[in-house]
Amino acid sequence: MKRLLLALFCLLSFSVYANEPTPTQEEATDKEAFSPGEMILHHIGDAHEWHFATLGDENEHGTHFTIPLPVIAYRPSQGLSVFSSSQLAEGKTYQGLKLEHEHLVSEDGSKVYDFSITKNVASLILSAVLLLLVFTAVARGYAKRGSGAPKGIQSFFEPIIVFVRDEVAKKSIGPKYERYMPYLLTVFFFIWFNNLLGLLPGGANLTGNIAVTLTLAVLTLLITLFSSNKNYWHHIFATPGVPKPLLPIMIPVEIIGIFVKPFSLMVRLFANITAGHIVILSFISLIFIFRNIGVAPVTLAFGLFINMLELLVAILQAYIFTLLTAMYIGGAVEEHHDADYQIGGGDGPEQAHAHAH
Amino acid sequence: MQIVTPELGLIFWQLVIFGIVLILLRAFAWKPILSSLKERESSIEGALRMADQAKLEMQQLKAGNEKLLAEARMERDRILKEATDVSNQLIEQAKNKANEEGARMIVQAREAIQNEKNAALAEVKNTAAKLSIDIAERILRRELADQPAQQQLVDSYLQEVKLN
Numbered sequence: 131m132k133r134l135l136l137a138l139f140c141l142l143s144f145s146v147y148a149n150e151p152t153p154t155q156e157e158a159t160d161k162e163a164f165s166p167g168e169m170i171l172h173h174i175g176d177a178h179e180w181h182f183a184t185l186g187d188e189n190e191h192g193t194h195f196t197i198p199l200p201v202i203a204y205r206p207s208q209g210l211s212v213f214s215s216s217q218l219a220e221g222k223t224y225q226g227l228k229l230e231h232e233h234l235v236s237e238d239g240s241k242v243y244d245f246s247i248t249k250n251v252a253s254l255i256l257s258a259v260l261l262l263l264v265f266t267a268v269a270r271g272y273a274k275r276g277s278g279a280p281k282g283i284q285s286f287f288e289p290i291i292v293f294v295r296d297e298v299a300k301k302s303i304g305p306k307y308e309r310y311m312p313y314l315l316t317v318f319f320f321i322w323f324n325n326l327l328g329l330l331p332g333g334a335n336l337t338g339n340i341a342v343t344l345t346l347a348v349l350t351l352l353i354t355l356f357s358s359n360k361n362y363w364h365h366i367f368a369t370p371g372v373p374k375p376l377l378p379i380m381i382p383v384e385i386i387g388i389f390v391k392p393f394s395l396m397v398r399l400f401a402n403i404t405a406g407h408i409v410i411l412s413f414i415s416l417i418f419i420f421r422n423i424g425v426a427p428v429t430l431a432f433g434l435f436i437n438m439l440e441l442l443v444a445i446l447q448a449y450i451f452t453l454l455t456a457m458y459i460g461g462a463v464e465e466h467h468d469a470d471y472q473i474g475g476g477d478g479p480e481q482a483h484a485h486a487h
Numbered sequence: 488m489q490i491v492t493p494e495l496g497l498i499f500w501q502l503v504i505f506g507i508v509l510i511l512l513r514a515f516a517w518k519p520i521l522s523s524l525k526e527r528e529s530s531i532e533g534a535l536r537m538a539d540q541a542k543l544e545m546q547q548l549k550a551g552n553e554k555l556l557a558e559a560r561m562e563r564d565r566i567l568k569e570a571t572d573v574s575n576q577l578i579e580q581a582k583n584k585a586n587e588e589g590a591r592m593i594v595q596a597r598e599a600i601q602n603e604k605n606a607a608l609a610e611v612k613n614t615a616a617k618l619s620i621d622i623a624e625r626i627l628r629r630e631l632a633d634q635p636a637q638q639q640l641v642d643s644y645l646q647e648v649k650l651n
Contacts, residue, residue, distance in 0.1 A: 175490055176497065202496075231489065244496045251500040258508045265516035272520055277527035291520060311521055312513035320505065340490065341497035345505065404490065 166415035174335045174407045177232050177249045178215040182332045199252055203227055203234055204243040215246070250342070253334035257324050265319070294318050294452060302456035306463050310456070313353060317346060318452040325403060325444030329437065337447075338403035340396070347396035350455045351389070358462035391458050395451055402447050406440040618648070 179196045186192035198216035205211070208226075217224035226237045234244040247255075264283065271284030280288045299307040299314055324337045336342055364370075366384040368377070413433040417426050622644045626637065 171490065176494065233489070244494065245499055246496055247500075248497065250497055251504075254500060254504050258504050261508055262511055262515075265512055265520075269516045269519045272523040277523060277530050288524070292524065295521070295524075308521075312509065312517045315517050316505075316509045316512050320508065339497060341493035341495075342501050344493045345498050345501040349505070 164415070164418040166412065166419060169415060170408055170411045172232075173411055174338055174404050175232060176334075176339065178218065178229060178234070178246055180249045180252060180332070180334075197252075199249065200247045201227070201234065202245040202247065204245060205236060205240060207240055249334045250336050250339055253324070253327060253336050254342075257320070257327055257336070260327075261316075261319060261323055290318075291315060298449075298453050298456045302453065302460040303463060304460060307456075309357075310353070310459050313349075314452050314456055317350075317455060318448050321346075321399065321451055322445050322448035325447060326441070328403060328407065329440055329444065335404065335407050338400055338407055340400050343396040343400040346399070346451070347392035350395060350458060351392040353455075354391075354458045354462045355388075357459060359465075361464060362462045391454070395454055399447055399451055402443055406436065406443055410436050410440065622648075 178201055179198050182195040182197075184192045184194050198214045198219075200212060201215050201218065202210070202212050211225050211227070213224060218227065218229045221228065223237060227234055227242065228237060229235075234242055234246065236242045265287070268284050268287050271280060271282065275281065275284070279285075294315055295307070295311060298318075299311055303310055321337055324342075327333050328335050328337060366388070367381055369380050369384065372380050410433050413429045413436065416429045417423070626641060626644075
């Protein structure tokens with residue numbers, strides 16, 4: 131799985147891969163040289179502290195504007211330890227733990243389970259609070275005005291909610307859409323809000339983190355599997371219209387298909403958001419690479435353009451993730467509507483039964 | 488390749504926090520929002536259907552009114568026609584009656600004239616008879632006095648009668 135991901139990532143974002151070896155070379159020759167690869171990876175990656183800016187020298191005497199975040203580490207031998215990430219700043223060791231490239235390791239090399247409130251987790255909590263505040267406010271509007279015309283924040287989100295319901299859920303899932311509306315709406319607004327939060331200066335790259343997209347994709351997979359009906363499995367294990375001798379080939383393909391769908395969801399969101407961040411950061415890096423203020427207008431113009439594009443991508447990716455989730459669920463709960471052009475011989479009475487419902 | 492390695496901690500927090508958000512939003516946002524949206528849509532739909540129904544009823548009412556009006560018009564025409572007929576008939580009757588009366592009166596007048604004529608003739612006859620008797624009486628009174636004179640007298644009387 132990891133190797134597959136790696137290969138895929140190399141294909142998706144070649145530029146980052148190309149940047150990767152540069153820091154070590156540059157560090158060897160010039161300690162103060164700017165290495166865009168390292169900077170970009172630092173920005174799109176997770177961190178144990180929330181770093182906003184540094185004034186002055188980056189490595190020695192500079193002033194760091196950071197918010198220390200709690201580190202929560204579990205070691206089977208020593209149990210749970212909770213402390214501020216400022217204890218680990220600049221490579222310090224605390225309670226036998228230290229940070230190696232933002233990765234929590236123990237000094238003696240024993241296993242550490244890192245449940246720290248990292249930058250991404252903090253951003254996640256922030257977005258959760260934001261989502262709850264915004265949508266309880268929207269719900270209050272409905273409680274107050276009943277079935278009257280929407281107003282304020284309610285009228286901003288209503289068309290979006292109606293769009294998700296009518297264009298995504300109803301069309302992709304069909305008559306049983308109502309059960310899945312809470313998940314679809316939550317996923318849509320979760321991804322959208324976090325995409326936008328990620329675009330803010332100093333924001334965390336949460337939806338561009340593979341762990342987040344993996345979790346969302348697994349949730350979609352689980353919902354699809356748990357709501358699947360017998361038609362879904364019938365399609366996989368006895369694909370209608372496929373001759374019996376071909377089934378040994380078709381069944382593995384169909385089973386791989388079950389997992390490829392959420393896998394594509396995971397990679398699509400991750401790659402799109404991360405790539406957007408990388409492109410913006412690359413344009414900004416150009417100023418420091420050329421060490422020339424004259425480049426700034428050009429790179430800023432391009433950066434602004436990409437940023438505008440990312441605003442579009444933010445909602446587009448939320449829509450695509452939601453739409454595909456709805457389509458996968460729709461495929462799992464679908465009744466035999468397309469029975470007419472299926473050649474399967476033995477399922478006559480079954481079809482009749484399905485139609486009777 | 489740290490960025491394509493999912494971290495356990497973040498997966499854990501993502502599951503927990505996303506789960507909490509999902510459950511809370513489901514209870515406090517999506518359910519009330521979706522139900523009031525549905526309610527509003529059904530009320531709008533109901534209002535539209537009612538408006539359509541009202542429109543249909545109005546049309547029916549209008550059509551009924553027009554039918555009623557047309558019927559009333561026909562009734563009026565019929566009554567007018569009947570009245571004209573009746574008046575014409577009355578005029579005709581009156582005319583006929585007048586004619587008849589006139590004819591009857593003419594007949595009566597004729598009859599009266601005839602009667603008068605007959606009466607006059609009868610009187611003339613009576614007068615003639617009386618005259619004859621008078622003449623005869625006078626003749627009989629003068630019989631013995633003068634024969635030739637008698638003859639002369641008779642002759643003169645007869646001459647008189649002829650003159651009448």
